[in-house]
Amino acid sequence: MSGSRLLGAIAGGVTAGIGITALLVAGERKSGQPSELAALERASEASLGLRLRDHNALPGASEQAFIQGGHLLLSAVAGATYAVVTDEDSGVLKSGIMFGLFFYAAMHWVVGPMLGVKKPEWRSDAATIGMHTANHILFGLATAAGAKFFSRR
Template identity: 60%
Template sequence: MDGRKLAGAIAGELVAGVRITAMLMRNERKSSEPSEIANIKRAGLAKLGREVPSQEQLPDTREQVVIQGGHLLLSAAAGAAYALTTDRDAALLPSGIAFGLAFYGAMHWIVGPTLGLKSPEWRPDRTTLVMHTVNHIGFGLVTAAGAALAGHGSK
C-alpha cells in the first residue's frame, strides 16, 4: 500500500466532505429545514431507541458537530477505500468518476434504504437524483486527484 496515495485520497475526500458540509449547513439556514444527512442521523438514533429532535427543528451546534463529524469520518473512510481499491497508476477521470458513482450507489441506493435510514433513492425527484449524482462524482474526482497528487513521485 502506498502511504502517500492513501493520505492524499483521505485528504481529497475530506476536502470534498468539508465542501458538502458547508453546502448542507448553508441550505439548512436558507430553507429552515434539516438537511438530508441530519434526517439520516436522526433516523439512525430513532432506530436505536434514542430521543431525537422533531423533523422540523434545525440541528443545534452539538448535533451539527455529531452529524458533520460523522460525515467527515465517513469521507475519510471513503478516501481510504479509494486508495485500497485502485491501482497506483489509475487514470484520474475514470477512477474518480467510477469511485464516486460506486460510493453513491452503495450509500444512497443500498445501505441507507436497507438500514431504513432514508427512503429509496429511486423515489426522489429528478433534481435530487442529479444533485446526488453530481456531488458524488465530484467527491470521487477530488479523492482521485488527492491520491494522484500525493502519490506522484512515490513509484
C-alpha cells in the same frame, strides 16, 4: 499502495466532504429546514431507540458537530477505500467518476434504504438524483486527485 497515496486519497475525500458539508449547512440556513444529513442522523437515532429530536428543527451546535463529524469520518473512510481498491496508475477522471458513482449507489441506493434510515433513492425526483450523482462524482474526482497528487510526492 503507498502511505502517501492513502493519505492523499483521505485528504481528497475529506476536502470534498467539507465542501458538501458547507453546502448542506448553507442550505439549512437558507431554507430553515434540516439537511438530509440531519434527517439521516435523526432516523438513525430513532431506529436505535435513542432520544428523538424535533425532526423539523434545525440542528443545534452539538448536534451539527456530531452530524458533520460523522460525515467527514465517512468521507475519510471512503477516501481510504478508494486508495485500497484502485492502483497508482488509475487515471483521475475515470477512477474518480467510477468511484464516486459506486459510492453514491452503495450509500443512497443500497445501504441507507437497507438500514431504513432513508427512502430508496429510486423514489426521489430527478433533481435530487441528479444533485446526489453530481455531488458524488465530484467527491470521487477530489478523492482521486488527492491520491494522484500525493502519490507523486
